Amino acid sequence: MTRPAFTCPVPDHHSTCPLESPDASMNILWVETVGTGVVAHGAVTTTLLTAVRAAHPTRYATLDGNSLTIWPPAD
Numbered sequence: 001m002t003r004p005a006f007t008c009p010v011p012d013h014h015s016t017c018p019l020e021s022p023d024a025s026m027n028i029l030w031v032e033t034v035g036t037g038v039v040a041h042g043a044v045t046t047t048l049l050t051a052v053r054a055a056h057p058t059r060y061a062t063l064d065g066n067s068l069t070i071w072p073p074a075d
């Protein structure tokens, strides 16, 4: 089953958002947004985490087990 199309809510993409790429879709089971924050669950690789950090240089991104989080802005 294919994950539904996902539109990243982070407004300041540095480039094409890795979370919206077909490669990411193969690994991520589901994604939810919390404001302009993002939580992605699945077999998230450190390569994807690195790509996410590169695409969102103003955001703090963490990987905890199977959960990748792009945190909302601090203020």
Ligand SMILES: [Zn+2]
Binding pocket: 008, 009, 010, 013, 017, 018, 019, 055, 056
């Ligand atoms: Zn994004």
